[in-house]
Amino acid sequence: MNRIQTEVLVIGGGATGTGVAWDAALRGLKVVLVERRDLTHGTSGRYHGLLHSGGRYAVKDSHGAAECIAENQILRVTHAHCIEDTSGFFVVLPEDEGEYPDKFKAGCEAVGIPCVEIPVAEALRREPLLNPRISRVFEVPDGSSDSFLAAHATAQAARNAGAQILTYHEVTSLIMVGGESDRRVAGAVVHNVVTGEDTEIHADMTVNAAGAWTGKLAAMAGIEITIMPSKGTMVAMNHRLVNTVVNRCKSPSDGDIIVPSHTVCVIGTTSINVPEPEPLRIEPWEVKKMLEEGDKMVPGFAQARVLRAWAGVRPLFQDTYTSGKGRDVTRKLALLDHKEREGVAGFLTITGGKWTTFRLMAEATVDDICRHLGTERPCTTATTPVPGAEQGHYWVGHRLHEIEEKHLQSELVCECELVTRTMIENAARRNPLLTLDDLRRDVRLGKGPCQGGFCTYRATGILHEMKKAGSWEVNMSDDASSAAKWEVAYLQSPGHNLVSDADSHEDNGRAANTADSFNPNLLLRDFLQERWKGVTPILWGRQLKQERLDELIYMSLMNVDHLPDKELSSPVTEFYLFDTTPTAEEVADV
Amino acid sequence: MSDLLVIGAGLSGLMAAYTAVKAGMRVTIAAKGLGSMHWGAGTIDVLGYTATQPELPVKRPLEQIQSLIQQNPQHPYALLTNEHIAQTLATFVALSKDIGVPYGGATNPGDNVLLPSPAGAARPTYLAPKAQLAGDLSRSEPMLIVGFEGMRDFYPELIAENLTHLGYPARAAFLPLKLITNRRDSNTVQLAQGLDNKEQRALLAAALRKIVRPGERIGLPAILGMDAHITFLAELERETNSPVFEIPTLPPSVPGVRLYKAFRGHLQSLGVRLTAGLEVISTQTTAPNGVPGAVQWVESATSARPLKLRADKFLLATGGILGGGFNSDVNGRVWETIFNLPLTIPQERADWFNPGFLNPQGHPVFKGGVKVNASFQPIGANDQPLYANLWAAGNLLAHSDGIQERSVEGTAVATGVAAAQALSG
Numbered sequence A: 001m002n003r004i005q006t007e008v009l010v011i012g013g014g015a016t017g018t019g020v021a022w023d024a025a026l027r028g029l030k031v032v033l034v035e036r037r038d039l040t041h042g043t044s045g046r047y048h049g050l051l052h053s054g055g056r057y058a059v060k061d062s063h064g065a066a067e068c069i070a071e072n073q074i075l076r077v078t079h080a081h082c083i084e085d086t087s088g089f090f091v092v093l094p095e096d097e098g099e100y101p102d103k104f105k106a107g108c109e110a111v112g113i114p115c116v117e118i119p120v121a122e123a124l125r126r127e128p129l130l131n132p133r134i135s136r137v138f139e140v141p142d143g144s145s146d147s148f149l150a151a152h153a154t155a156q157a158a159r160n161a162g163a164q165i166l167t168y169h170e171v172t173s174l175i176m177v178g179g180e181s182d183r184r185v186a187g188a189v190v191h192n193v194v195t196g197e198d199t200e201i202h203a204d205m206t207v208n209a210a211g212a213w214t215g216k217l218a219a220m221a222g223i224e225i226t227i228m229p230s231k232g233t234m235v236a237m238n239h240r241l242v243n244t245v246v247n248r249c250k251s252p253s254d255g256d257i258i259v260p261s262h263t264v265c266v267i268g269t270t271s272i273n274v275p276e277p278e279p280l281r282i283e284p285w286e287v288k289k290m291l292e293e294g295d296k297m298v299p300g301f302a303q304a305r306v307l308r309a310w311a312g313v314r315p316l317f318q319d320t321y322t323s324g325k326g327r328d329v330t331r332k333l334a335l336l337d338h339k340e341r342e343g344v345a346g347f348l349t350i351t352g353g354k355w356t357t358f359r360l361m362a363e364a365t366v367d368d369i370c371r372h373l374g375t376e377r378p379c380t381t382a383t384t385p386v387p388g389a390e391q392g393h394y395w396v397g398h399r400l401h402e403i404e405e406k407h408l409q410s411e412l413v414c415e416c417e418l419v420t421r422t423m424i425e426n427a428a429r430r431n432p433l434l435t436l437d438d439l440r441r442d443v444r445l446g447k448g449p450c451q452g453g454f455c456t457y458r459a460t461g462i463l464h465e466m467k468k469a470g471s472w473e474v475n476m477s478d479d480a481s482s483a484a485k486w487e488v489a490y491l492q493s494p495g496h497n498l499v500s501d502a503d504s505h506e507d508n509g510r511a512a513n514t515a516d517s518f519n520p521n522l523l524l525r526d527f528l529q530e531r532w533k534g535v536t537p538i539l540w541g542r543q544l545k546q547e548r549l550d551e552l553i554y555m556s557l558m559n560v561d562h563l564p565d566k567e568l569s570s571p572v573t574e575f576y577l578f579d580t581t582p583t584a585e586e587v588a589d590v
Numbered sequence B: 001m002s003d004l005l006v007i008g009a010g011l012s013g014l015m016a017a018y019t020a021v022k023a024g025m026r027v028t029i030a031a032k033g034l035g036s037m038h039w040g041a042g043t044i045d046v047l048g049y050t051a052t053q054p055e056l057p058v059k060r061p062l063e064q065i066q067s068l069i070q071q072n073p074q075h076p077y078a079l080l081t082n083e084h085i086a087q088t089l090a091t092f093v094a095l096s097k098d099i100g101v102p103y104g105g106a107t108n109p110g111d112n113v114l115l116p117s118p119a120g121a122a123r124p125t126y127l128a129p130k131a132q133l134a135g136d137l138s139r140s141e142p143m144l145i146v147g148f149e150g151m152r153d154f155y156p157e158l159i160a161e162n163l164t165h166l167g168y169p170a171r172a173a174f175l176p177l178k179l180i181t182n183r184r185d186s187n188t189v190q191l192a193q194g195l196d197n198k199e200q201r202a203l204l205a206a207a208l209r210k211i212v213r214p215g216e217r218i219g220l221p222a223i224l225g226m227d228a229h230i231t232f233l234a235e236l237e238r239e240t241n242s243p244v245f246e247i248p249t250l251p252p253s254v255p256g257v258r259l260y261k262a263f264r265g266h267l268q269s270l271g272v273r274l275t276a277g278l279e280v281i282s283t284q285t286t287a288p289n290g291v292p293g294a295v296q297w298v299e300s301a302t303s304a305r306p307l308k309l310r311a312d313k314f315l316l317a318t319g320g321i322l323g324g325g326f327n328s329d330v331n332g333r334v335w336e337t338i339f340n341l342p343l344t345i346p347q348e349r350a351d352w353f354n355p356g357f358l359n360p361q362g363h364p365v366f367k368g369g370v371k372v373n374a375s376f377q378p379i380g381a382n383d384q385p386l387y388a389n390l391w392a393a394g395n396l397l398a399h400s401d402g403i404q405e406r407s408v409e410g411t412a413v414a415t416g417v418a419a420a421q422a423l424s425g
């Protein structure tokens, strides 16, 4: 078995885990991060996309609200390019009138959230589709955030500081040492899900940042922690019906926030306790509810074209089970020191919180790591921008602008999301991939109205050409010194991917085997199925017609259901095959 | 005032218009878009796979239709005899020659021919444009699949590798895109138009001659000229001394556009009025209780004001969900957009899909459609025609999933011709 020795082992490649790796590496600690799939495979890739101002928590949870506004202001600097400065409205609908709006205003003031009541007419001028019957509007510094890009940028910052990031590596057991009185976690055994190899990673401190799976990880150390998985469903609409985040000004409940995100806008969420973090089904009533609620804020919303639906799980942490409806249980960050709690040394769990507070969670965690390691090193993440932040805030026209400025129209592989051929080539080389889904997370491939109808074939063809030309293997060296050359920050920027960077070197643990295990037919099938999985809950009207066109292309024209290598499967094939079609009982519930 | 108004300009609408005008009727076609011909391979698939043997391509489709009908007695093909289907296809082949986009089939008459798909799979089809036929996978010459560097809708390496893997030897080669265009962002239709130019054609022929090996046949993306493709193909074969064939690409489909353009021109020369971009949005009908009603006119949206289109007879060929003939909503309702004809599609979303995108059983929502009687008249619950002067044809008909079966165009040709025969008889 391979063996790696490190100071800190981080389990989980979501916002929290990448944040911990970044923070610890900046403090000069030797870090290895392992993630069982791709970065942001978990909740961080299935969230709502809101950079909280704290307004949502201003009435009920002033502590959480204060954390949000502080982190909001920090991330706008450290992760500028991952954030769109959309601003946010809290709107009072006729049915929401009462004491809440004034309490809301007072709550914001109490924790220092800039909150200005603006005239309804001004709000309607800025957002013409808003319900004209709103009676009051408060403006707060909400934003829209891109967790996919942020995780990449954070991970790259960690790598630049010496951390090693291993994706498609799953922890299968923890290495336990010591007896009854001095139990200690000394690292973990990780399984490379691509090659099947196992590696022992020995670490002084192991951090469990496995999100909704933290309970399962703790159980590997014989520790019981109660994580209540609470599912939330989001629905993406084909257009940005609003350009500002729109919140209902009332006690938080289902479907009361619309977040503009890149070319779409996303409404969410529901909140339903579920027994397991996966698999998750999206039920027809959830979609319907989202559309109905959206219609209250933006009349006509329910008639607009729906693009896709997805669901994530909140890892709500409870020390003891009480009654608990999802939203009332704490969403505060919880840092569990298992030495103090259960007498198991070398092991910390960090869970709860929000995407908005991931940096703070990481800071608290690494402070504790330093305490345990007996070293004093101050946290610097709050003042250290990650690579790419120098581009400034994201704005919705940025890709189009770069495409036009640099005349890249001819390079477009995905016309919906403006992804160029070179962006795909560079993303694949520098962050070698197992499925096209990884490219979807990297460069937004297939996220537009046709949901992969054209680009699935094109991306497969391009990657296959790279493989044939041997231009993929070029980077299969472990020359770590050149790792910093690659600016992951520009992953999503057509204008910065003008030349195909055939001699970049990236060793993130997947590189060595991706090109070998590459099979174009499997890639095609996996991605078609992945895109299908997320549209079945919303297939009707124009999106149903679109799906039929995709069938025409991939069955009638391409005959991909009769390509060779049918027996092949990837480690994620089964995940994509999870049946998401609505059932009769679910439909009857509506 | 026309004798017949055909709604929809897909293959079924065009075949129906052709049949009716030949029978002496005055025909008008109203169509919103361009029909699915523009998206497909440009071939006439009659029957490629059956649900009982989803892995095996159908060898002799007309014979296999009999067992298909045994399994599925209400299939649109069941409305016609085998001989009748064969006749309609023969009509199409003759027409295709007349209009300069000749179609043909397997060497052994009655067989499906297997042709390379743009992913390198072997796609079974019954009739293909002559320009695709040298790709017949039953031939023994190894294939040289040639693409153009940077062309985003065609991947020769992928095609060659998969074909070889399937037992059909092939290798890939690239030519520079600038050989055929100065504009890198051209789509397939623009590329084809560019290759109508003689000098461009000569350059391509010369480049191909250099890379082809003796005994090979050459496969190229289906962009070899728009109006001059037959001449061009002959030139290329002569210059390279090798058989040359086209492989269809991602949409827009050049073979589909060629067929549509030639067909439309021919119909117009026969006196058919064809207005594209005319979406029929409503209709005026009488519907006395119990007795079949009548369609008086349909109304279409034009830029200025609604336009009333009157005719003695109406034929609906709007092509189901893909063609835009049906719409659907979140509550599971699926409806026919013009006459609100009853559909056999389950009106519950839970019953629309089977698990998985490429499910060999297909998805029920795509299988349902308009029920017609033996003379192609839409019928209601009592099996009686709903309107005395309304007929329907093509992929909106109930009880078949043309994409799953690979019968989209065969159904269009057969039912388009037969419905027009029924209404003009």
Ligand SMILES: Cc1cc2nc3c(=O)[nH]c(=O)nc-3n(C[C@H](O)[C@H](O)[C@H](O)COP(=O)(O)OP(=O)(O)OC[C@H]3O[C@@H](n4cnc5c(N)ncnc54)[C@H](O)[C@@H]3O)c2cc1C
Residues within 6 Å of the ligand: A011, A012, A013, A014, A015, A016, A017, A034, A035, A036, A037, A038, A039, A040, A041, A042, A043, A044, A045, A046, A047, A048, A049, A050, A051, A052, A169, A170, A171, A172, A209, A210, A211, A212, A213, A217, A230, A231, A232, A233, A268, A269, A311, A312, A313, A314, A315, A351, A352, A353, A354, A355, A356, A357
């Ligand atoms: C519906 C919903 C909407 C939300 N919306 C917002 C919002 O708008 N704004 C906001 O600020 N916050 C939001 N949140 C909260 C936010 O998404 C989460 O707090 C955050 O993403 C949690 O990140 P994480 O890294 O802790 O967990 P995750 O992102 O789940 O990461 C955990 C990772 O651990 C990996 N893992 C699990 N087991 C193993 C193993 N054995 N070995 C290796 N790796 C393993 C998983 O694959 C996963 O990638 C939302 C949450 C939900 C559920």
Ligand SMILES: Cc1cc2nc3c(=O)[nH]c(=O)nc-3n(C[C@H](O)[C@H](O)[C@H](O)COP(=O)(O)OP(=O)(O)OC[C@H]3O[C@@H](n4cnc5c(N)ncnc54)[C@H](O)[C@@H]3O)c2cc1C
Residues within 6 Å of the ligand: A044, A045, A046, A047, A048, A049, A145, A146, A147, A236, A261, A262, A263, A264, A266, A277, A278, A279, A280, A281, A282, A307, A308, A309, A310, A311, A446, A447, A448, A530, A531, A533, A534, A537, A575, A578, A580
């Ligand atoms: C901020 C933000 C913006 C987005 N914008 C867009 C956009 O513009 N266009 C777009 O197409 N997509 C968008 N997405 C969604 C994205 O494409 C994915 O759908 C999302 O990241 C979920 O990943 P997935 O594809 O693996 O799951 P999905 O394909 O979304 O999965 C959907 C189905 O799988 C089920 N499922 C979820 N988790 C599991 C599990 N663990 N095991 C089994 N089944 C599961 C779900 O219940 C659902 O039925 C956005 C996502 C975010 C977070």
